[in-house]
Amino acid sequence: MNFSLTKEHKLLNSLDFSQVFEKTDFKVSTSSSLILAKLTTNSYPRLGLVVSKKNVGCAVARNRIKRLCRESFRLRSALLPKVDVVILAKTGISRLENKQIIDMLNSLFDQLSAKIEHRKLA
RNA sequence: UGAGUCGGCCAGACAACCGCUGUAGUUCAGAUUGAGCUAUGGAGGAAAGUCCGGGCUCCAAAGAGCAGGGUGCCAGGUAACGCCUGGGAGGCGCGAGCCUACGGAAAGUGCAACAGAAAAGAAACCGCCUGUUCACGCUUGCGUGAAGAGGUAAGGGUGAAAUGGUGCGGUAAGAGCGCACCGCAUGGGUGGCAACAUUCCAUGGCUAGGUAAACCCCACCUGGAGCAAGGCCAAAUAGGGAUCCAUUCAGGUGUGGCUCGCACCGGAUCCGGGUAGGCCGCUUGAGGUAUGUGGUGACACAUAUCCCAGAUGAAUGGUUGUCCACGACAGAACCCGGCUUAUCGGCCGACUCACCAG
RNA sequence: CGGAGUGUAGCUCAGACUGGUAGAGCACUGCCUUCGGGAGGCAGGGGUCAUGGGUUCAAAUCCCUUCACUCCGA
Numbered sequence: 001m002n003f004s005l006t007k008e009h010k011l012l013n014s015l016d017f018s019q020v021f022e023k024t025d026f027k028v029s030t031s032s033s034l035i036l037a038k039l040t041t042n043s044y045p046r047l048g049l050v051v052s053k054k055n056v057g058c059a060v061a062r063n064r065i066k067r068l069c070r071e072s073f074r075l076r077s078a079l080l081p082k083v084d085v086v087i088l089a090k091t092g093i094s095r096l097e098n099k100q101i102i103d104m105l106n107s108l109f110d111q112l113s114a115k116i117e118h119r120k121l122a
Numbered sequence: 123u124g125a126g127u128c129g130g131c132c133a134g135a136c137a138a139c140c141g142c143u144g145u146a147g148u149u150c151a152g153a154u155u156g157a158g159c160u161a162u163g164g165a166g167g168a169a170a171g172u173c174c175g176g177g178c179u180c181c182a183a184a185g186a187g188c189a190g191g192g193u194g195c196c197a198g199g200u201a202a203c204g205c206c207u208g209g210g211a212g213g214c215g216c217g218a219g220c221c222u223a224c225g226g227a228a229a230g231u232g233c234a235a236c237a238g239a240a241a242a243g244a245a246a247c248c249g250c251c252u253g254u255u256c257a258c259g260c261u262u263g264c265g266u267g268a269a270g271a272g273g274u275a276a277g278g279g280u281g282a283a284a285u286g287g288u289g290c291g292g293u294a295a296g297a298g299c300g301c302a303c304c305g306c307a308u309g310g311g312u313g314g315c316a317a318c319a320u321u322c323c324a325u326g327g328c329u330a331g332g333u334a335a336a337c338c339c340c341a342c343c344u345g346g347a348g349c350a351a352g353g354c355c356a357a358a359u360a361g362g363g364a365u366c367c368a369u370u371c372a373g374g375u376g377u378g379g380c381u382c383g384c385a386c387c388g389g390a391u392c393c394g395g396g397u398a399g400g401c402c403g404c405u406u407g408a409g410g411u412a413u414g415u416g417g418u419g420a421c422a423c424a425u426a427u428c429c430c431a432g433a434u435g436a437a438u439g440g441u442u443g444u445c446c447a448c449g450a451c452a453g454a455a456c457c458c459g460g461c462u463u464a465u466c467g468g469c470c471g472a473c474u475c476a477c478c479a480g
Numbered sequence: 481c482g483g484a485g486u487g488u489a490g491c492u493c494a495g496a497c498u499g500g501u502a503g504a505g506c507a508c509u510g511c512c513u514u515c516g517g518g519a520g521g522c523a524g525g526g527g528u529c530a531u532g533g534g535u536u537c538a539a540a541u542c543c544c545u546u547c548a549c550u551c552c553g554a
Contacts, residue, residue, distance in 0.1 A: 003140060016435090017435075059452080063438095074140085102441095171545100173544095173545095235500040282537030336499095337498105348483090455481065462544105462546095
């Protein structure tokens with residue numbers, strides 16, 4: 001199994017991001033984060049992060065959240081369907097511990113996979 | 123031992139597994155490059171605030187003047203500074219030490235609410251004192267009261283601030299009016315590169331109150347923007363761009379607020395121009411470490427040695443285990459030198475005070 | 481990352497350059513007016529002038545520090 005995460009697996013320019021924002025196929029969220037997803041024709045899923053200075057003021061916390069999101073995505077990317085994913089951080093996320101954030105992201109990815117499976121069956 | 127002052131250093135450690143990124147080597151594909159393997163590097167003392175200074179880039183060369191801005195005891199250090207070091211003055215502390223925008227108010231202008239008589243080349247409100255006039259009392263030349271004239275800054279009261287202090291003399295009452303001591307100012311001498319000091323000498327009787335983080339004066343410094351600077355390759359789209367030659371006036375355009383100055387406008391030759399995107403700028407530097415020399419010190423010089431982040435939707439992480447002092451503030455974005463602010467604790471050195479013992 | 485600017489009553493803003501009283505409109509409270517409400521009139525309450533220092537006799541205002549917020553520049 002391949003756990004690597006290179007530039008191919010990231011959204012690299014504003015065109016990629018705006019496509020996900022304008023043509024969102026699926027949405028899952030909690031009180032401290034929101035995940036948008038769009039089906040693609042690539043053979044692998046791709047990740048984009050939006051962690052603004054307004055929602056997370058401290059730069060150390062902002063880096064921590066992005067690292068945790070990338071790590072969680074890296075460990076699950078083989079299990080995910082072929083989608084472009086954008087994770088948006090909300091205000092309360094900087095108060096959570098690392099373990100809580102990882103648990104939250106895992107459950108969100110599970111919900112997303114379940115929704116996509118349900119859509120395919122229907 | 124306790125309390126304290128100053129300076130310096132560290133910023134959890136180790137291991138396993140899974141990842142990210144730069145460089146070098148190598149293999150395979152490929153010929154713009156991509157993938158794998160190996161080796162090796164990968165956030166800070168403040169990376170922060172952006173408060174100063176410089177490098178670098180563009181504005182023709184960064185030139186002149188004005189305006190504007192900054193600094194402000196003296197000397198030195200430095201690429202430079204509003205920083206640092208040493209010294210002076212003033213203030214705080216028993217002390218080690220610490221703090222200070224610390225030039226000029228006898229160049230000029232302005233300001234000082236309220237209160238107070240008066241707020242700046244002084245002033246008479248109460249008070250004190252001396253004459254004059256009037257009234258009253260009588261002890262018949264004195265007392266009291268009123269009016270008006272003059273002297274007086276000792277006392278009261280106001281205020282943040284009221285024009286040397288204490289004592290003696292002096293006077294109608296007073297006053298640097300005079301004297302002694304203290305303070306102050308000016309000139310000279312002496313010490314010091316200087317700021318400044320002065321138990322030295324002379325002079326002045328005190329004139330010159332506060333505010334310059336009010337305008338201002340003096341001395342020194344200062345062109346403007348900023349790596350999203352700027353340069354190169356180049357889809358889309360749109361009509362000019364580069365080089366060479368010539369050059370008078372006016373006008374216009376081109377950068378900072380203005381003026382001067384400077385460049386361009388004409389002709390000839392040649393073709394690409396430049397938004398998305400990519401590349402360069404991008405890390406070898408006023409560099410680090412060690413030793414020696416000079417200097418009180420900041421620092422400088424010499425020799426040896428080392429290469430120590432360079433991302434770009436943006437890397438330096440996650441999980442588990444062990445140990446301890448149980449981990450604060452916090453994340454590079456062109457690069458340096460400072461300042462300021464945030465901060466868990468720990469270690470080392472020098473010194474001061476108090477107590478005890480010797 | 482770089483560059484500008486703003487914090488004053490519950491809200492929107494004056495006052496700051498040139499230092500001495502903190503003001504205006506809307507909102508709020510009470511009274512008058514009306515059968516009652518609205519409108520109108522009269523009176524009143526409400527301010528760490530974002531924070532901490534400094535200059536000054538005296539600071540919203542002058543100077544420095546810190547903290548928020550807003551707007552520009554691929």
